[in-house]
Amino acid sequence: MNYEEMKQALIEAAEAAGVREYEIYSEESSAQSVETYLHEISQFSSETGFGICLRCIWNGKPGYAATEVCSKEEAARLVSAAIANAELIESADEVSLHEAGDTYEEKTTQAEETAPTKDLIRLALACQEAAYAADERVADGTQSAVMVTEKTVRIYNSRGLDLKNRISGSAAYVSAIVKQDGSMYDGMEYRFAPIPEISADETAREAVERAVSTIGAGTAATGRYPVVLKDTQMGALLRSFFEVFSAENAQKGLSLLRGREGENIAAECLTLVDDPFYPGYPAQQPFDAEGVATRKKNVIEKGVLRTLLHNRKTAAKAKAASTGNAARAGYAGAVTIAPYSFYIEPGTQTQEELFAKAEGGIYVTQLQGLHAGTNAVTGDFSLECRGFVIEGGRAARPVQSFTIAGNFFELLKKIEAVGNEVKFGVPRGGTRYGAPCVRVSEMAVAGE
Numbered sequence: 119m120n121y122e123e124m125k126q127a128l129i130e131a132a133e134a135a136g137v138r139e140y141e142i143y144s145e146e147s148s149a150q151s152v153e154t155y156l157h158e159i160s161q162f163s164s165e166t167g168f169g170i171c172l173r174c175i176w177n178g179k180p181g182y183a184a185t186e187v188c189s190k191e192e193a194a195r196l197v198s199a200a201i202a203n204a205e206l207i208e209s210a211d212e213v214s215l216h217e218a219g220d221t222y223e224e225k226t227t228q229a230e231e232t233a234p235t236k237d238l239i240r241l242a243l244a245c246q247e248a249a250y251a252a253d254e255r256v257a258d259g260t261q262s263a264v265m266v267t268e269k270t271v272r273i274y275n276s277r278g279l280d281l282k283n284r285i286s287g288s289a290a291y292v293s294a295i296v297k298q299d300g301s302m303y304d305g306m307e308y309r310f311a312p313i314p315e316i317s318a319d320e321t322a323r324e325a326v327e328r329a330v331s332t333i334g335a336g337t338a339a340t341g342r343y344p345v346v347l348k349d350t351q352m353g354a355l356l357r358s359f360f361e362v363f364s365a366e367n368a369q370k371g372l373s374l375l376r377g378r379e380g381e382n383i384a385a386e387c388l389t390l391v392d393d394p395f396y397p398g399y400p401a402q403q404p405f406d407a408e409g410v411a412t413r414k415k416n417v418i419e420k421g422v423l424r425t426l427l428h429n430r431k432t433a434a435k436a437k438a439a440s441t442g443n444a445a446r447a448g449y450a451g452a453v454t455i456a457p458y459s460f461y462i463e464p465g466t467q468t469q470e471e472l473f474a475k476a477e478g479g480i481y482v483t484q485l486q487g488l489h490a491g492t493n494a495v496t497g498d499f500s501l502e503c504r505g506f507v508i509e510g511g512r513a514a515r516p517v518q519s520f521t522i523a524g525n526f527f528e529l530l531k532k533i534e535a536v537g538n539e540v541k542f543g544v545p546r547g548g549t550r551y552g553a554p555c556v557r558v559s560e561m562a563v564a565g566e
Contacts, residue, residue: 218278465536
């Protein structure tokens with residue numbers, strides 16, 4: 119039984135059970151990955167998946183049930199299970215399904231065609247060989263990997279929705295190990311782009327250069343310094359704290375941004391954007407997990423909090439419109455909230471200009487322990503880092519094993535300059551986080 123046949127079986131089973139409000143959500147996915155070790159392929163994986171979820175409203179309460187099996191018998195079981203789950207719900211929150219009628223923005227980039235397995239293997243081996251060729255100090259333990267994913271999402275409901283979207287992505291990374299004087303140093307670089315557009319030589323060279331640049335790293339002196347956060351690390355920090363911008367968390371009292379729309383919460387130079395149609399991105403999403411049309415929005419605009427991210431339930435509580443940010447963690451997941459391409463808008467300064475006014479400060483190139491060292495409720499963080507002391511307007515002397523500590527909300531206010539180029543991290547689910555390099559006026563650094 120295919121998707122269309124299972125959809126029809128669920129419709130018939132729901133109507134036979136007296137369910138008038140229902141939604142059918144499905145995900146079909148595939149993924150391949152290739153990893154190397156030494157000069158050979160060390161691991162290959164290929165996965166496919168399909169799952170379908172029925173969400174119903176029964177006596178005003180939502181009920182969920184999901185399966186990977188497509189049959190008339192399973193369709194009837196899903197309806198019964200969803201009703202039973204709805205009867206267990208005690209929440210008084212208003213729930214409803216989205217009605218057809220939205221105008222959906224056209225995607226400007228279509229999902230990539232899946233590259234043949236031989237192309238993944240060829241690129242992974244090319245990255246590995248390029249890493250060994252980049253520097254004679256590259257040691258065994260250096261690894262390369264290439265992966266491709268694609269996913270098709272379908273939503274159908276009793277209020278007229280019938281939607282489909284296919285997204286995809288491919289990436290490669292090189293993790294280089296360099297050995298000198300008995301010590302080991304590491305560096306990583308990744309590319310998120312169609313397989314034919316990824317340069318093995320460039321990816322490997324940058325990974326090796328990052329490892330080599332840390333040779334002889336010392337320690338930073340304890341104190342308060344101006345700090346330049348590398349683009350990827352500011353994006354990683356944004357990823358760790360994105361939940362503070364969720365209306366769901368705010369309404370639960372888990373975000374200090376509750377009720378602060380219209381207030382200045384960041385430096386005037388900072389604009390934070392959520393864009394489901396970021397140019398060139400092959401995972402553009404015209405509708406969210408509830409079928410609401412998505413749109414580009416400024417979450418923070420020149421330092422002012424313009425909106426939190428809403429799904430239909432949080433929007434109803436706030437007497438506002440959904441921002442189109444409903445999300446699911448897989449086909450069986452409950453509806454939550456997530457951004458799309460979530461990034462700090464670029465400014466005008468080059469990296470050299472950022473460094474010029476941070477003399478004697480620290481350029482942070484790696485944050486470690488983000489899961490354990492951040493508290494999204496309070497905004498506090500304390501993170502072990504690697505980086506460079508800024509001297510003579512450049513990243514001059516490598517330092518490691520120091521800690522930066524502060525508060526995310528205070529950091530947003532202390533950003534005094536924003537770089538001119540955004541870099542995104544590897545996507546997670548339907549979301550990716552990005553930022554330019556930013557200069558923070560002052561942060562606490564704990565070193566020697």
